[in-house]
Amino acid sequence: MKNRPELLTPEFRALSARLGSDPLQVQGPGGNTSIKDGDVMWIKASGTELANAETQDIFVAVDRNAAKAEAHGQGDGSCKQTVLDPAITLRPSIETTFHAALDHKVVAHTHSVATLVHVAGLEGRAQAVQKLADLPFVMVPYAKPGLPLTREILSRVTPDTKVVLLQNHGLICCGDTVDDVSNLIHDVETRLAMAVSGRQTKPPKERAPEGFEWAHESWVAQEAWAMAHATAGSYYPDHVVFLGPALPVQDDGRWPAVLYDGVGIALRVEATPSQRAMLRCLSDILARLPSDWSLDPIGLEAEAELLNWDAEKYRQTLAARA
Numbered sequence: 001m002k003n004r005p006e007l008l009t010p011e012f013r014a015l016s017a018r019l020g021s022d023p024l025q026v027q028g029p030g031g032n033t034s035i036k037d038g039d040v041m042w043i044k045a046s047g048t049e050l051a052n053a054e055t056q057d058i059f060v061a062v063d064r065n066a067a068k069a070e071a072h073g074q075g076d077g078s079c080k081q082t083v084l085d086p087a088i089t090l091r092p093s094i095e096t097t098f099h100a101a102l103d104h105k106v107v108a109h110t111h112s113v114a115t116l117v118h119v120a121g122l123e124g125r126a127q128a129v130q131k132l133a134d135l136p137f138v139m140v141p142y143a144k145p146g147l148p149l150t151r152e153i154l155s156r157v158t159p160d161t162k163v164v165l166l167q168n169h170g171l172i173c174c175g176d177t178v179d180d181v182s183n184l185i186h187d188v189e190t191r192l193a194m195a196v197s198g199r200q201t202k203p204p205k206e207r208a209p210e211g212f213e214w215a216h217e218s219w220v221a222q223e224a225w226a227m228a229h230a231t232a233g234s235y236y237p238d239h240v241v242f243l244g245p246a247l248p249v250q251d252d253g254r255w256p257a258v259l260y261d262g263v264g265i266a267l268r269v270e271a272t273p274s275q276r277a278m279l280r281c282l283s284d285i286l287a288r289l290p291s292d293w294s295l296d297p298i299g300l301e302a303e304a305e306l307l308n309w310d311a312e313k314y315r316q317t318l319a320a321r322a
């Protein structure tokens with residue numbers, strides 16, 4: 001089977017790069033795009049960033065039918081075996097199975113802040129259902145990215161579905177052309193847009209702990225309600241992967257950001273761009289969250305799954321700390 005690199009059109013690369021460069025759409029290596037035709041699907045590779053779609057080789061070609069078969073239970077769901085060029089060391093995104101299974105030529109998946117504000121809590125979800133009522137959309141409950149999430153998506157979509165809201169995760173938009181998908185994302189984003197309340201960080205008076213600096217997002221620790229959300233749990237997978245479960249109020253040497261109640265968020269000076277992007281994401285979400293909307297944490301079990309931790313041991317550690 002040929003790779004068909006001509007599927008990676010300048011328009012497709014441009015859409016991918018635009019989404020990847022906008023922190024309100026994608027943070028760090030999150031999100032992914034794909035384009036398919038017949039047997040071949042090009043998808044973002046795991047660990048690469050959409051922002052680099054026009055300047056680097058971030059896409060990998062897979063056997064679309066083999067990847068679709070993995071979505072339906074054949075294989076481990078990693079789609080590693082479906083890569084067409086054996087010389088390529090890039091691995092397809094962990095979310096390859098749903099891209100392959102969705103019967104649309106172009107699929108874009110983002111961790112849109114406006115979407116996250118809506119899909120992470122009860123009131124937001126109800127609002128989203130109203131705001132998108134005349135679009136072909138479905139809402140999918142939280143599941144671990146990879147095969148579990150793909151199964152939830154496939155059990156809910158119909159051939160007409162073009163918008164998928166992933167609870168506590170993000171957005172998927174599908175279409176026949178890059179333009180269709182770009183316009184659809186714009187439409188959904190416009191409908192879900194939320195006003196930013198003027199949260200401003202007051203520079204903390206005290207010095208940051210050794211090895212840390214005060215983050216731009218420190219307002220989250222300075223406002224009691226925001227602090228309560230930030231410590232109550234985590235609300236979407238990439239937060240857990242990059243910043244750990246919830247945000248810690250004590251430095252145990254493991255995570256890059258630590259909350260100091262009423263003071264600020266201490267950020268390790270060597271925090272990576274992806275960790276910084278995830279902290280900004282939390283701040284961007286809280287700054288748009290209406291005061292009467294709640295946030296549902298994904299829960300201990302889901303956090304342990306994401307970190308490949310033994311759920312029972314994790315519960316015991318937390319219980320010991322309390």
Ligand SMILES: [Zn+2]
Pocket residue numbers: 030031095109110111145169170
């Ligand atoms: Zn995702």
